[in-house]
Amino acid sequence: MVTRALLALCLFAGVASADDQRVGWDFDLGILPLDHRTFAYGVGLELEQHLAHGWYATTAYRWMWLERSGDPEQFGDGHHLELGLRRTFASTMILPQIRLFVDGEAGVGADLITADARSRALPEAYAGLRAGYTLLRNHQTFAFDLGLRAVAIDRGVGTLFAIAMRWGD
Amino acid sequence: MAIVICTAGAAAADPLVPNGHLVLAAGVGSHVSRVATRTEGGVDGLVQLGFASGRWQIFVEGKAGTTGIGNTATTPALEMAIDGSRLRGGAEVRWLARQFTPEPDCLIEMSLAATVGIERYAFEDHTRIVRPDLGVGVGWDIRAAKVHDLTTRMEVLLLFTPDERTGLVACRGATCDAGGSNLSGGFEFGFVFGW
Numbered sequence: 001m002v003t004r005a006l007l008a009l010c011l012f013a014g015v016a017s018a019d020d021q022r023v024g025w026d027f028d029l030g031i032l033p034l035d036h037r038t039f040a041y042g043v044g045l046e047l048e049q050h051l052a053h054g055w056y057a058t059t060a061y062r063w064m065w066l067e068r069s070g071d072p073e074q075f076g077d078g079h080h081l082e083l084g085l086r087r088t089f090a091s092t093m094i095l096p097q098i099r100l101f102v103d104g105e106a107g108v109g110a111d112l113i114t115a116d117a118r119s120r121a122l123p124e125a126y127a128g129l130r131a132g133y134t135l136l137r138n139h140q141t142f143a144f145d146l147g148l149r150a151v152a153i154d155r156g157v158g159t160l161f162a163i164a165m166r167w168g169d
Numbered sequence: 170m171a172i173v174i175c176t177a178g179a180a181a182a183d184p185l186v187p188n189g190h191l192v193l194a195a196g197v198g199s200h201v202s203r204v205a206t207r208t209e210g211g212v213d214g215l216v217q218l219g220f221a222s223g224r225w226q227i228f229v230e231g232k233a234g235t236t237g238i239g240n241t242a243t244t245p246a247l248e249m250a251i252d253g254s255r256l257r258g259g260a261e262v263r264w265l266a267r268q269f270t271p272e273p274d275c276l277i278e279m280s281l282a283a284t285v286g287i288e289r290y291a292f293e294d295h296t297r298i299v300r301p302d303l304g305v306g307v308g309w310d311i312r313a314a315k316v317h318d319l320t321t322r323m324e325v326l327l328l329f330t331p332d333e334r335t336g337l338v339a340c341r342g343a344t345c346d347a348g349g350s351n352l353s354g355g356f357e358f359g360f361v362f363g364w
Binding site for chain 1: 201203208266267268269270271277279306307309325327353354355356
């Protein structure tokens, strides 16, 4: 299901205006409520497609390193897929080529977590804020932002902090 | 996979400033991975040398640095800490995925990378571990294409290695070749200056 949605978004991105696509990557760290508090570090690829009136459809794949301190320490890793929406709440041009923004985002995802020698799939929902700047020149953009999101899984709610860069054409 | 395909598809149609013909870079980095069910990490110095054409770069890379088990930034101080050294040699292919041109002679770029290599760990308790690795990654750089291709690059690689099933205690004083059927993932960070 998620794969089909990703491919549909990919095809839609392929026929839409190139000005409306953003591709980039992020680095994430935070705490997930897996077994007790688990530290998570991740690297992900992001794809965004403009829909209408400032709304973007987003998708991302992320690989995560998981670790819980203790003696012995417990660790694992995970794959994460997500689909969501993103919208700019506030923005301002501080120079002709630099725009500051605050975006909101929300969506659903799925994690395949392997830890303590067993694997399990976890659905999740997330919501968060991203704030940063966009450089604009001709029909190109480059955006850098910091994000904070709440991640809800069946065992509770965690927090992820993200540093992201995206290129738009 | 779909995201990578989209990245490739959208970028392939764009005009861009190609890479120079030479890859010559040096820098520093850090790494974190798992060795024998424990977390190890350290810092590295690195050099890269190779060729480039269009969107592609292919080069060999050498790294030398430290490793520590039980004393890394990701692991709280444990009573048993083991330090040592780490060497890595490998080959890497990098593909220029996106490019932003804020000024005519300045580029902000996104790259995708794949690497294969060999790691050698030498711990102070005389444990020796040699293991292959395979990785993929992403990068961000600022390049002055008209000034000798001067580049400042940050790269993050996900490195996967065989997951040793034998603990360090059992391997002490011996050479522990990597074995087992599972892959264990880790990170490598690099910050390099290139020409």
